[in-house]
Amino acid sequence: MASISVPIGSVPGQSAPRPRLRVSDYLRWSVDHKIIGVQYMVTAAFFFIVGGTLAMLIRLELLTPNLDVVQTGSQYNTLFSVHGLVMIFLWIIPMMAGFGNYLVPLMLGAKDMAFPWLNAFAFWLIPPAGILMVGSMLVGAPEAGWTQYPPLSTLFSGDGQTLAALSVHLLGISSILGAINFLVTVKNMRPPGMSYWQMPLFVWAIVATSIIVVMATPFLAGALTLLILDRVGGTTFFDATKGGDVLLWQNVFWFYSHPAVYIMVLPGMGILSDVLSVHSRKPIFGYKMIALSSMAIGIVGFTVWAHHMFTSLQPELRIPFMITSMIIAVPTGIKIFSWLGTLWRGKIRFTSAMLFSLGFLSMFVIGGITGVMLAMIPFNLHVHDTYFVVAHLHFVLFGGSVFAIYSGVYHWFPKITGRMLDERLGRLHFALTYIGFFFTFFPMHFAGMLGMPRRVAVYMPEYQGLNATASFGSFLLGISTFLLLYNVIASLRSGRLAGANPWRALTLEWATTSPPPATNFVGDPVLFEDPYGYGTEGASDYLDAIERRFGAPSQPVVVDKPASPAAQGASGD
Amino acid sequence: MQGDLAERRLTPKEELDLKNKRTGLAIFQVSWIMVFICMMVVHWQIRAQSPTWPPEGVERLGIVAPTAMTLALIFSSLLARRADRALKAGQTEIFLWNWRMTIALGVLFVLVMGFEWLTVPISGQYSNLFRVLVGFHGVHALVIGALLVRVYRSALKGVYHSGNFWPVEGAAGLWYFVTIAWILFYVVLYWS
Numbered sequence: 001m002a003s004i005s006v007p008i009g010s011v012p013g014q015s016a017p018r019p020r021l022r023v024s025d026y027l028r029w030s031v032d033h034k035i036i037g038v039q040y041m042v043t044a045a046f047f048f049i050v051g052g053t054l055a056m057l058i059r060l061e062l063l064t065p066n067l068d069v070v071q072t073g074s075q076y077n078t079l080f081s082v083h084g085l086v087m088i089f090l091w092i093i094p095m096m097a098g099f100g101n102y103l104v105p106l107m108l109g110a111k112d113m114a115f116p117w118l119n120a121f122a123f124w125l126i127p128p129a130g131i132l133m134v135g136s137m138l139v140g141a142p143e144a145g146w147t148q149y150p151p152l153s154t155l156f157s158g159d160g161q162t163l164a165a166l167s168v169h170l171l172g173i174s175s176i177l178g179a180i181n182f183l184v185t186v187k188n189m190r191p192p193g194m195s196y197w198q199m200p201l202f203v204w205a206i207v208a209t210s211i212i213v214v215m216a217t218p219f220l221a222g223a224l225t226l227l228i229l230d231r232v233g234g235t236t237f238f239d240a241t242k243g244g245d246v247l248l249w250q251n252v253f254w255f256y257s258h259p260a261v262y263i264m265v266l267p268g269m270g271i272l273s274d275v276l277s278v279h280s281r282k283p284i285f286g287y288k289m290i291a292l293s294s295m296a297i298g299i300v301g302f303t304v305w306a307h308h309m310f311t312s313l314q315p316e317l318r319i320p321f322m323i324t325s326m327i328i329a330v331p332t333g334i335k336i337f338s339w340l341g342t343l344w345r346g347k348i349r350f351t352s353a354m355l356f357s358l359g360f361l362s363m364f365v366i367g368g369i370t371g372v373m374l375a376m377i378p379f380n381l382h383v384h385d386t387y388f389v390v391a392h393l394h395f396v397l398f399g400g401s402v403f404a405i406y407s408g409v410y411h412w413f414p415k416i417t418g419r420m421l422d423e424r425l426g427r428l429h430f431a432l433t434y435i436g437f438f439f440t441f442f443p444m445h446f447a448g449m450l451g452m453p454r455r456v457a458v459y460m461p462e463y464q465g466l467n468a469t470a471s472f473g474s475f476l477l478g479i480s481t482f483l484l485l486y487n488v489i490a491s492l493r494s495g496r497l498a499g500a501n502p503w504r505a506l507t508l509e510w511a512t513t514s515p516p517p518a519t520n521f522v523g524d525p526v527l528f529e530d531p532y533g534y535g536t537e538g539a540s541d542y543l544d545a546i547e548r549r550f551g552a553p554s555q556p557v558v559v560d561k562p563a564s565p566a567a568q569g570a571s572g573d
Numbered sequence: 574m575q576g577d578l579a580e581r582r583l584t585p586k587e588e589l590d591l592k593n594k595r596t597g598l599a600i601f602q603v604s605w606i607m608v609f610i611c612m613m614v615v616h617w618q619i620r621a622q623s624p625t626w627p628p629e630g631v632e633r634l635g636i637v638a639p640t641a642m643t644l645a646l647i648f649s650s651l652l653a654r655r656a657d658r659a660l661k662a663g664q665t666e667i668f669l670w671n672w673r674m675t676i677a678l679g680v681l682f683v684l685v686m687g688f689e690w691l692t693v694p695i696s697g698q699y700s701n702l703f704r705v706l707v708g709f710h711g712v713h714a715l716v717i718g719a720l721l722v723r724v725y726r727s728a729l730k731g732v733y734h735s736g737n738f739w740p741v742e743g744a745a746g747l748w749y750f751v752t753i754a755w756i757l758f759y760v761v762l763y764w765s
Contacts, residue, residue, distance in 0.1 A: 179604075222608045
């Protein structure tokens with residue numbers, strides 16, 4: 001299949017110099033997409049720790065059935081409200097945008113994004129939004145949950161609710177600007193010879209995500225504008241006693257926020273498609289199906305929002321929304337089976353990146369199945385607003401998005417910094433995260449089905465066993481995060497040199513030095529015709545040439561030359 | 574024709590730049606119009622709370638001035654389009670005249686709708702919705718109108734010609750957006 005000649009590296013020993021990274025470059029305005037990408041990721045990671053600290057406080061409080069960490073229910077409301085807002089709007093969404101910013105131009109062989117200035121601007125909206133969000137806890141804290149339902153958010157929350165709404169408003173605008181940038185970059189800046197069907201699947205995922213962002217996030221902007229007006233402008237859109245309608249918020253908010261779930265998970269699915277193929281040395285199974293199912297999820301995602309409102313919706317609308325909600329499992333299932341097909345008889349290497357991707361596969365399937373359960377109206381009515389929902393959403397957002405983010409960090413850290421993360425620590429990190437995650441969130445299913453409501457600080461003593469299990473699991477999960485943090489810091493100082501392409505991957509971001517030079521590529525990047533064409537001699541030659549031209553890792557990370565010609569067909573590069 | 578020639582003289586980088594800006598503007602137009610659609614949905618859901626619309630005892634707003642202003646805005650967008658074409662064809666005088674008239678009609682629109690906004694009787698949801706919708710649109714009209722004025726001032730200095738027209742084309746594109754958004758609101762506010 002692969003039969004290109006390999007012009008790169010025709011002069012052996014001519015390896016490009018490795019650019020140095022300076023911390024000061026990351027602390028100021030820069031229009032380089034690589035610097036902006038890292039700025040996104042580091043900022044997001046900071047807020048992950050903020051949100052994680054709040055989560056630890058929540059679990060500490062729930063260790064016993066009575067109030068002990070917080071003095072009042074209001075304080076507890078603030079904890080989970082800000083935890084949710086921070087994790088969704090300041091951790092997962094910006095982190096995925098960070099990956100997108102760093103990788104999309106590199107994967108397309110472009111020098112930068114289409115609008116570098118706009119890109120920097122979109123990032124710099126995040127720190128002030130973060131300050132507003134954290135500051136909101138200090139001035140009459142927000143207490144209405146991340147969903148900010150009126151009248152909780154209009155009549156029963158302090159000024160902090162206004163600040164939180166402003167913060168989310170800014171973040172929404174930031175993500176719209178980012179998404180416009182991605183779409184234009186992908187449409188106009190692909191290299192000659194790369195059709196849409198030759199783009200890496202991560203880029204496809206970013207395209208699907210960006211389409212959702214540009215079409216759905218304006219609804220969030222509209223809803224928040226009305227909420228802020230109701231809070232400070234004297235209007236009464238959400239006040240039923242004055243001709244308003246509280247369900248109005250739920251409709252408009254979920255019209256954004258359900259697609260937002262896919263904004264958070266689709267890039268993760270893109271990461272998975274790349275990582276699974278590279279680390280099992282096999283062409284991705286069903287490339288077009290994976291690409292198109294992202295689009296299908298994006299489109300169907302716009303038709304399911306009212307399943308969040310089964311208890312408040314007109315009964316005749318429930319069935320249609322139940323059906324659409326179940327339909328969305330079809331494109332998701334296509335992806336899952338395509339990934340399993342990719343792994344099937346592959347030469348799987350259990351690197352940390354691969355382990356986290358496999359973790360995603362197992363946990364996300366559980367989250368997906370509980371999602372289908374929740375789509376069924378009778379079951380939904382039974383577990384509405386219970387811990388079952390909390391379990392479901394964390395299986396999707398932590399077991400899905402965060403596992404994918406971890407996987408992406410292990411996979412692309414060598415490209416971003418030029419050094420490898422410690423694999424042994426990485427595997428330990430995975431083991432702790434996997435176990436900690438499972439024991440934190442799996443017991444919540446039972447608590448929910450037994451009837452424990454969500455968003456309460458005080459519960460009936462018979463739930464304590466399940467809650468204590470969840471709390472201890474969560475402490476393990478909290479500790480595991482610091483392993484990654486330590487790994488990143490230690491590897492930055494003394495990790496092994498990665499070379500250009502330690503995983504021997506075929507996508508374009510690896511066809512340059514690690515870290516890439518300011519212009520990304522020296523000369524025009526040479527494209528391999530199939531981004532997932534592993535297992536052929538052409539691919540092997542191409543990868544050898546990259547290594548000669550841009551530098552090899554200090555120790556070979558991957559030894560995957562076929563041992564005998566007979567073995568070549570099934571495995572190899 | 575001349576315009577085409579000028580475009581052909583662009584370097585590949587400039588050409589890509591222009592293409593990017595055009596795509597970016599188009600995506601922005603489609604994306605941000607969703608906020609206006611969101612406001613329309615809000616309007617429908619709020620009015621569904623009341624058995625009659627406008628609610629009993631509230632007078633319907635007059636339709637004459639807004640209709641005239643809608644026509645003025647549509648006309649102003651058409652003039653902006655003519656200005657853009659004239660500039661690309663190298664007819665600077667025609668460009669300036671059309672652009673001036675675009676701004677004049679825009680100012681008229683903002684003034685009259687501003688007057689309507691200020692004088693609407695305060696009476697619950699009906700006027701609240703009117704003020705939020707018209708105000709929300711007005712903010713866009715003001716900001717983008719200011720951009721038109723800024724482009725005009727640069728144009729007077731002779732900055733734009735058939736080889737440098739993006740600010741004019743971009744500002745005109747945003748003005749079309751203001752017009753389309755207004756037509757949506759006009760239909761919702763006065764004809765439904």
